[in-house]
Amino acid sequence: MPLLLNAQKSNTPKTLLWRISGNGLKKDSYLYGTMHVQDKRVFNFSDSLYHYLEKADGYAMEVDLRDFIDTMIQRAITDHEAEFFRDDEEETVSKPSGKKNATIDSLLKLVKDKNDPASRKRLIKMREALVRMSLKKRAEMPTIMDAWFYGIARRQGKWLGSVEDVRDQLPLVDEVGSDMDEGSLKSSPAEVGRTLENMIQIYSSRDLDALYDWAKPGMGQKESDRIFVRRNLKMIRSMDSLARIRSVFFAVGAAHLPGDSGVIKLLRDKGYTVTPVLSSKYPDPDKYMSKLAEAPWLKVEDRDKSLWIDMPTSASDITMLGDALVMRYSMDITTMTFFMVASIEVPEGAESQRIKDALNNNKKVTVLSQKEVENAGLKGLQGDAFSNNSYYRIQYLYRKGRVYMLMAGGEKKKTLESADVARFFQSFAPREVVKPLQPWYSQQLSEKGMSVDFPRKPRHNRQMEKEMDDAETQHVVYDLTDLKADVYMMLRIADLRVTNVIASDSSYFQTYRSSFASTIDSVTRDEAGLWEGFPVFYLEGYTEKRDVLIRVMALNRGNRNYTLYAGGNPGKNSQAILDRFFQSFKLLPYQTLPRQKQTSAEGNFSSTVPKPFYLYQDTEEGETPLQLSHYVSADSIEAVWYEVVKTPIPKYMWATSDSGYFNMAVKAYISWDDSVLRQQPVVNNGLKGMEWVIHPAQSHVEKRIRIFFSGDSIYKVIAYIPAPYINAAHHNAFFEDFRIVKPEKKADMLKSKASMLLNDLQSSDSATAAEALGALWDAPFTKKELPLLYEAYKKPYADDSASSYYSVRSQLQFVIAKLADNSTLRFVKDNYKFFTGSRESLKMEMLNLLAAIQTQESYTLLKELLLNNTPQEAGDHELSYRISDSLKLTATLFPEILKLADRPQFGDRIMQITAELLDSNIILPAIVMPYAPAxxxxxxxxxxxxxxxxxxxxxxxxxxxxxHLLARLKQPEAYQLLQKYTSINQTFIRMEAAMLLLKNEQKVEADVLRKIAADRWFRRDLYDSLIAMGKEALFPLKYLTQELMAESDMYNIAYDETPVTEMELLGVRQIQYKGELKKFYLYRIQLGEGDEDEVETYLGIAGPYSVNEKEMRIKTSITGLYTTEAFDEEKIDEHFEAYLKEIAEYYDSEE
Known part of the structure; x- marks a missing residue:
């Protein structure tokens, strides 16, 4: 229902009917302002309206409602089909709980923050439902006003048309909800009803000025332009054209009439005389309509010419599943009754079951009644049903190999008993059909390098492409449904967008397993291999609910993926068709795009490529956009990107040999598990460089890279190419013809920058110091630079106040230790004593340097300095974890190091390494005993x-x-301290101390064990630990129930990396599991904290437990979360069953 448009206030006559004359018109035309409702109060029309409607030669409303409804139905069907293949993460919107306003708030937040389409769609539906509820209460008339006039004009045999096209209205439909109004969304039905009632009262007064005043505050300029101004101009052009051909009665929303941009003003501006028509008599609309002759019905046949049937209007085609199902559809807008008929080929022998499934297996349809029927000699089923706010009657009739569907209905239930609906069903007349066999169709896509055969020409499914496309991938989709053969086939080609690559073929194929995990009940094939040298993956399985075999073949060819997906009846005929479909797949040689010399826009380099280079906006780690220029030329046929990355030579980069600086430049492109297939020097136009061909461990797409140095810049010439094509001539041309337009003499890369780097570590400019620190680890220091490193180590740094792996001093330690030179020991020994006063704590770091060197000599010196010149002040510095990297070397510090066990700066680390050595039996407790008091x-x-x-x-x-150290000492004093630990308010510590006390046959207070058992995290561990020690009788009886043990098991599994914020027991299920009756406890588990979009809720399953309540342990646990779908209270048992199937498939694959 359109909003009312603002207009300038004037003393406009109180009428909605206007005469259009003048400006060369041979006959007058008429304009009436309508309201798109079914409230009988607004149908109080004047005798003048009926008179001029009869007088006019034609009738035109805003838009042809029949075309509009046909288009919207087709769009809804197409969207529904595409949703089936939509990514789960994109499709799923968590089901908000709580009050309505909380739901609206969460959805609005998703729309605002993430522009989430699913949330927007839900909000639109909520708003539509609110308005529909109010309109329905006032729907006394069979249709809206515009359609009522249409019915009169049709009965009078007039020309029928509209002033707008459907394509003018569709953008408005798409834009609905773009400006989400929180206030209107949160309105109550009563508030919406009052607003509507006020609008009806104003409209019934026929006061256009009052309409203007009422609506004036309600709309911004942008919305006004979108909904009215542009449309009004289009209406005027249409009215001008139509009125010059014949006299027309125009009916448009009253909101379009008033105002400076209203239709009345615009018509006058165009030269027409627009005058009000006033009346005082208002006949009853029903009596007027009853005097008119009925409009004739039309005889309609279907696409296959398998039937005749009568419909009130000409029929439109509504297609589903491509052209597999074509439904003839007629909408009588004068009664808002729809009629639909279709003829469907099905496998012979399956007709009866198909009609039962069709009537009863749609979860979105409520079947009100059903019965067996016979119509025109054919048997079948008839059902009355409700769905999408409409009631309808449907008949499924069948004969050999064919099912007929007849459907009629409307928004009101009484429509089903109308004479029109009865006439529709009674007019059905089936016909015999003989269809010739069709040859298979070869779908060749030479631009994508493939072909595959379909039983007939497939649909180019652009809607599905739109649904599948994302920021990283672009798709081409062809699909076909063959209802007679009971199969569906789809070809999907996914091209990665520019600069994206398939980094791992196995990971890419894993997405198919994940996608189909909840669909396939039993996997019959899961196999990877090669197809003409390219990775291919096959997945096949059976879906019980639909009795369908699913087959998938996915092939990666460079940065392009081909997927054949098919599903069909398990019968031989269906599978034979699918066999032919898969066997027909062929890879075609790529068409080589013409190539020519292309120079970058900046004119700094050129090469032979298919398209001009353009600057791609990105950054590499540690670089800013200003430092990096990334050029790309794309070969769209082969999905290969030719890239040139120009960066400045890093400030601190140098090398010890010519090959060294090339190796440093390529380092970022070689992973630890990659294989270098080729590394060779190259010369391009006199400029020396280096080329690599790198084979990733996980992908068939190889990296080919050439690197050149010119002046102060590095040029990286890169392409990711499938292994079979890596040396193809057209790819070689990119590398061989690369030229730097004005090559410069490269900087002296062999000159060490160690001095500058080490000096910059002390820079007062934090950015400079940080850049130097980032370069420190990878710098090619040699033993020649050790004196510089020693001097640098002695200097103070801004981050000296605490030990940190990433501090300057820690990184210097790693660099010095890596060089493994004996002079380092002399450096430490000579300089250790100078770290005094405010730098006393740095003695600890010098000790850590000795620990990092990991030699007998370094540990000897470490022990000497630690004991004889102990750091008196450690600050936040501590002995490094590396002191225990080699326990054999660590043991050489004992027992003397134990003298320092009572010093805060050493105690923690010393006790840790002492416990490690005792546990490893490298030292004995007797060594420790003399130092036990400390x-x-x-x-x-x-x-x-x-x-x-x-x-x-x-x-x-x-x-x-x-x-653990105390427990190993086995002394009364140690046990007393362990008892004290059981009083610490942390369950982990309490548990550790209590278990070691019991293990050493020491008493533990019952209250301590009770507190441990109360903690869900530790309850199961406590029980199992006591069982292992034969002390299960000590377990607190309050917590010794199967339900509480299950709670602990569930909590431990759920609390992996994300905290469990809510956990609710939903119930218990007893089922036959692996031949035995077992119990499973089901939970609603909420994970995560913070905003709603950071919280996830799943079904938790704990079990299988014995039906014997006293049995606490599980032989083989399958406790876990069902994470394939978000928790849904209505699908608890469905998710439980799906989880059990996933577990069974996992163990089957392991075997």
């Missing part, structure tokens, strides 16, 4: 601090080492 004293001080510390701030694993 260990006890330091531990007791730590426990006193922990008692006052929040549990979330306690480093549990640091204390774990200390706890």
């Amino acid at each position: 260990v006890y004293q330091y531990t007791d001080s730590i426990i006193n601090v922990l008692r006052k510390t929040d549990s979330s701030d306690i480093e549990g694993y640091t204390e774990r080492s200390r706890i």
